[in-house]
Amino acid sequence: MARPPRRPQNRTPAGVPDKETLVRFLSEAGEQGKADIARAFGLKGVERRALREMLKELEDEGRLGRRGRRGFVEAGALPPVGVADVVDRDADGELYVQLVKAGEDAPRAVLVPDRKADRGPAPGIGDRLLVKFSRSANGWEARLVKRLDSAGPGRVLGVVRKAARETRIEPVDRRSKDVLVIPQAFADELRDGDLVLATPERGEHRYGPKRGKVIETIGREDDPRAASLIAIHAHGVPTGFSDLVEREAEDQALPTLKGREDLREVPFITIDPADARDHDDAVFAERDEDPKNEGGWIVWVAIADVAAYVRPGSALDREARAKGNSTYFPDRVEPMLPEVLSNGLCSLKAGENRACLAVRMVFSKDGRKLSHRFVRGLMRSHAKLAYEQAQAAIDGQPDDATRPIMDTILYPLWNAYAAMLKGRERRAPLAIESPERRVRMDPEGGIASIEPRVSLQAHRLIEEMMIQANVAAAETLEQRNTPLIYRVHEAPSQEKIFNLADFLQTLGKPWTKGEPATTKRFNRLLEEMRDTPHAEVVNEVVLRSQMQAIYSPENIGHFGLNLDRYAHFTSPIRRYSDLIVHRGLIRALKLGSDGLTDREIAELPAIAEQVTQTERRSMAAERDAMDRYMAAYLADRIGGAFPGRITGVPRFGLFIRLNETGADGLVPVSSLGDEYFVHDDRAHALVGQRTGRRWPLGKTVEVKLVEATPVTGGLLFEMLSDPDPRDPNAAQPRLGVRDRSRHRPGKHARRNR
Structure with missing residues (x-):
């Protein structure tokens, strides 16, 4: 407890302080009850009654506020740490919290991310949190310490089950047992099979299920698209955009050539999935005519210049940062940017001028990158191809779109890739096979089929060109001493290596535990097991021995790709990390006034932590949705x-x-x-x-x-x-x-x- 302030010499220690002294004491000491104040000033008897009257007067005057039933504070003050409810979201998407059990004088505080906070879905309205309060130049801020949903209102995503005498909400999370009973007076409008968000009613429930109330009906259990709806709500994936963000996006216009290099005559093409709606990368390759690089290749990679539209500190920027990345489901996308940008100005559509940030890379005939340079330009894609379409053309089955560009565009791309592939093989990235499945939807929204994704050479060509562009971005920023967010992947831990060695021993396959973990060592193991009955299980165990890749301002390299430095640069439409790298390049190379700011540089650790968590949130939601689509597809079998x-x-x-x-x-x-x-x-x-x-x-x-x-x-x-x-x-x-x-x-x- 804080000491009472020094009193004037003409007051006795037991005397009641004046109002100014009392307010100053509470300002310094924080929340105090009447008994605490009395003890601090040594008050007894009639002096305590006088104190109560003074506290009431100060409260009526608006100079003191209540916290709980007995606590007093200086009006408008918040404690260093407190329990708060998320009560509102503004037009920019910012969340606001209100201290629990606070008087009307208690201000709301904007919730800001804290990289040391506990992990999990992003907070939403109705959540109860433990936060740290601090006052900034713009008002009060609250930093998340821990979610307290179990102690607060909480939310349950569940399915309505109606019986003759009872209506229940059964949670969709298979790990949860929080069944809620809805009072019949509030159950008339609910239908059996409704997907709802519900919250438990406060109070003790010593026996039987908790009582609850429905906050929102979000769909139907039998809707084929319910899988993605459930995943979105269960993991707190942000949906939609505020009106302010939509207006900002609609107000953007295509930049002119001022300060840009004219790349419209470079015959870039996009190669994407057949159903892709946005195109954020385009490629082109040609032979290097420099006699010093005989047999070498020049490879261009052009990326949508999202930084030209999403500027630091704008509402667009704040919402993109909060989302962190786009989230993809078989039937929908929850994009990081509004459609007018993601599928409009930022999408490298064939035949349309588009702002870009491009890198020109020079490779030797054996795949060594000799040089690179970045330019901010204006480009025009010459063709839009699907992976299967490009691969069919190379395999001897061109169509009307690919036949005219075989010699000028497609063959040079594949020949350049053949050279780059020599460098990749020399680098020896981890060669784990991780088969993916694709859900195909029918026109009515049902599940037509679930099939494996076929890995084509066209996929690997684009992947390698994007990897090299990402490496070039990291190298440039390092050379210019500009901070950045790396994509890092740590080598397997010693514990994981020991577990792998123990398992391989059961198969009669030796692995020296003291041997350093390298991608070449793992690849040799996978190759040795390729034609054995244990090939798939060894691939699975090696995959599980790997660490998860994360974003970090500190570089530890990328183990899986076997690269010393690596940054994500190629997908700023769908990843905020890439937008930060773009801004870093703009700043480092003096390509405009919309580059990385000093404030962003100071916040890079927090941004890296946040986008790592939003990426994992999306991965978990996408995985859960896939599980539900699988179950729906198999339900009639x-x-x-x-x-x-x-x-x-x-x-x-x-x-x-x-x-x-x-x-x-x-x-x-x-x-x-x-x-x-x-x-x-x-x-x-x-x-x-x-x-x-x-x-x-x-x-x-x-x-x-x-x-x-x-x-x-x-x-x-x-x-x-x-x-x-x-x-x-x-x-x-x-x-x-x-x-x-x-x-x-x-x-x-x-x-x-």
């Missing part, structure tokens, strides 16, 4: 048999990935047989204690689909295959490693719903 592979071996069962769709589901350990199963973490296997029969990671199996729950994305399987026999070379499992409860066949767990 319950009872069918499917071939698959064991891709995970936790203690509670086996995760199976189906060959046909790539869908993942669970075979509960309770259905595997009438014996105890031991989890062998070194061998990644479940082992029967009595028989020694094994269910190892990577085993090919056949399973029956028992349950598919689209609203949660849960799939439950029953094993149809037999386990592998006892391994005579394996150590005997120790009794009691896992729970000894008896598992009975046919009794399926429900935890995957």
Whole structure:
């Protein structure tokens, strides 16, 4: 507790302070109750009654405010740390918080990101947070310390289930048990199967489910597009744009040639997915006529100049930073920028002038980058091609769009890539195969098919050219001593390497634990296992041994790509990190007045942390949506048999990935047989204690689909295959490693719903 202020010599220590002294004391000491104030000033008896009267007068005069039932503070003050509710969002998308249990004098504070705050979905209106308050030149700010949703109003995304006497909200998160009961008086307008956002009512609920109220109805459970709606709301992915941001976007105009290089005669083309709506990169290649670089190539990569429209400090910039990146679902996109920009002025459409930031790179015939330079220009794409279309042309099947540009554009691109490929092979980036699946929607919005994405040479060509442009951006900014956000990827930890070595030992494949982890060492392992029955499982385990890539202002290199420096430059329409790199280049190369600001440089650590988290938020939402689409696609095939592979071996069962769709589901350990199963973490296997029969990671199996729950994305399987026999070379499992409860066949767990 703060000491009472020094009093004038003519006042006794037990005397009641005057109003100015009392206000100054509360200003310095912060929130204090009446008893605290009395003790601080040594007040007793009638003096305490006089203090109460003075506090009431100061409150009536608006000089003091209440905090809770008993606390007093200087009017308009906030504590250093407090519990607050998110109460409002302004036209710019800024969130505002209000101190809980505060009087009317308590100001609202704008919520600002804190890179040390806990991880998770971005806060939204109604969330309760622990925050640090501070006063700035523009008013009060609150920095997130921790989410307190469980103690506050909280929100539940769920499905309405109506019965004769009760209406419930069942959560779509399969890990949640927060079922809410809606009072019948408020349930009449709800329909069975509605997707809703609900919040628990405050108060104690000692028995039975909590009572709740519906905040918003967002869709229907049986809507084929519900998967993405659920993922968006469950992960707090920001949707839409404020009116101010939309107006700012509509007010933008195409820049003139002033201060730009005219690149409109360079025959750039875009190569993108067939259904792409925005095009943020274009490429062109030609032979280098310099006799000192015989057989070499010049490669141009032009990127949409988003920085020309989204300027630091604008509403567009603030909302783009809050979103961090675009989020992609099979049926929709939640873009980082309004459509008038992302699909308009910033999209490199064929035949239209577009502002760009381009890099001209010179490669030798053996793929070594000899030089590069960046220019801010005005370009015009000469053709828009799909990956499949470009690949078909190179494979001898040109169409009307590709036939006229074979000799002038496509063949030079592929020949330049052949040279660049020599440099890539010498660099030896990590060669893990990570198959992806694609959901195709039918015209009515249903799921037409789920199929593997085919990796074409055209994909790899664009990928390598983008990688080299990203490297050039990082090199230029380093050379110009301009801070930047790197894309970094740490080498696997020692613990992960030891786990990998233990697993490989079970396959009879040695891996020296003390050997440094390099991409060449991993690639050699993958190549040695390529034609063996263990190829897929080794690929899976190597993939799981890798760290996650992140954004950082500190450079530690990119292990997976085997690069010393790397920055994201090529997708500023959909990634805020790339926009920051563009601004850095504009500043470093003096290409305009809209480059990186001093304030942004000071905030780079916070920006890097934020865009890392928004990227993970989007990845989680996209993954959850895919799980739900898979479950919806398979829901009418319950009872069918499917071939698959064991891709995970936790203690509670086996995760199976189906060959046909790539869908993942669970075979509960309770259905595997009438014996105890031991989890062998070194061998990644479940082992029967009595028989020694094994269910190892990577085993090919056949399973029956028992349950598919689209609203949660849960799939439950029953094993149809037999386990592998006892391994005579394996150590005997120790009794009691896992729970000894008896598992009975046919009794399926429900935890995957």
